[in-house]
Amino acid sequence: xxxxxxxxxxxxxxxxxxxxxxxxxxxxxxxxxxxxxxxxxxxxxxxxxxxxxxxxxxxxxxxxxxxxxxxxxxxxxxxxxxxxxxxxxxxxxxxxxxxxxxxxxxxxxxxxxxxxxxxxxxxxxxxxxxxxxxxxxxxxxxxxxxxxxxxxxxxxxxxxxxxxxxxxxxxxxxxxxxxxxxxxxxxxxxxxxxxxxxxxxxxxxxxxxxxxxxxxxxxxxxxxxxxxxxxxxxxxxxxxxxxxxxxxxxxxxxxxxx
Numbered sequence: 239x240x241x242x243x244x245x246x247x248x249x250x251x252x253x254x255x256x257x258x259x260x261x262x263x264x265x266x267x268x269x270x271x272x273x274x275x276x277x278x279x280x281x282x283x284x285x286x287x288x289x290x291x292x293x294x295x296x297x298x299x300x301x302x303x304x305x306x307x308x309x310x311x312x313x314x315x316x317x318x319x320x321x322x323x324x325x326x327x328x329x330x331x332x333x334x335x336x337x338x339x340x341x342x343x344x345x346x347x348x349x350x351x352x353x354x355x356x357x358x359x360x361x362x363x364x365x366x367x368x369x370x371x372x373x374x375x376x377x378x379x380x381x382x383x384x385x386x387x388x389x390x391x392x393x394x395x396x397x398x399x400x401x402x403x404x405x406x407x408x409x410x411x412x413x414x415x416x417x418x419x420x421x422x423x424x425x426x427x428x429x430x431x432x433x434x435x436x437x438x439x440x441x442x443x444x445x446x447x448x449x450x451x452x453x454x455x456x457x458x459x460x461x462x463x464x465x466x467x468x469x470x471x472x473x474x475x476x477x478x479x480x481x482x483x484x485x486x487x488x489x490x491x492x493x494x495x496x
Contacts, residue, residue: 243297244266247263247293247351247354247358253279257279260272263297267346270343288312292334293315293316294315294355296312296314298311325367333357333370340381340472353380357369371439371461386409387433391411391412392412393415399413400429401429403417404428406471407422407424424470428463435450
């Protein structure tokens with residue numbers, strides 16, 4: 239028998255039959271994996287708690303001909319603070335969805351694994367929206383789609399002035415002159431403060447972001463910058479982001495009525 243060990247975060251679990259589950263994992267040593275956890279849906283199964291989504295688990299896995307299977311597993315960390323607030327669990331799901339849709343099976347990225355785990359810890363302590371945006375920026379950088387931040391992405395001149403724009407097709411921020419000449423639909427106008435906030439989010443450790451004060455205008459621009467950039471480079475619209483949008487709009491309507 240061929241066995242291997244790995245620490246992995248459970249991204250998703252899918253029911254298979256009456257008692258089995260297919261797990262989608264993001265592991266330290268092997269990147270994204272799909273494995274079968276036989277019998278894990280049984281109430282008496284020792285695997286049951288360790289294969290829940292958003293659980294960091296140590297796995298002993300048997301190499302199968304077509305699909306690997308879990309032999310043993312031990313829960314390492316479960317991030318209980320995430321489940322105390324809706325915004326925390328929503329942004330944790332956002333981070334997990336981005337990981338699943340931006341990584342390739344079998345390709346390890348140990349830095350990204352560490353960033354994901356630390357993100358889940360910090361989501362339970364700090365500002366969930368800002369932590370999630372910082373995670374998305376770090377993920378974009380680590381998978382090779384870091385936007386141009388220091389120069390205009392088109393003319394390559396220094397970014398001067400307060401008014402800027404962001405263009406995913408161009409690869410980053412545009413100066414005011416290039417923004418006026420740009421005919422692409424995928425562009426968002428933004429202020430220099432948004433650019434500087436992005437630079438800080440990339441430079442700082444996630445644990446320091448509690449010190450970062452971000453106003454509502456900058457939050458809105460961050461939302462559109464990341465939304466456009468992720469959609470352009472990953473080729474899909476994040477379903478969790480759409481759910482967060484609906485939840486936010488519903489709460490805004492409720493607050494207006496009250």
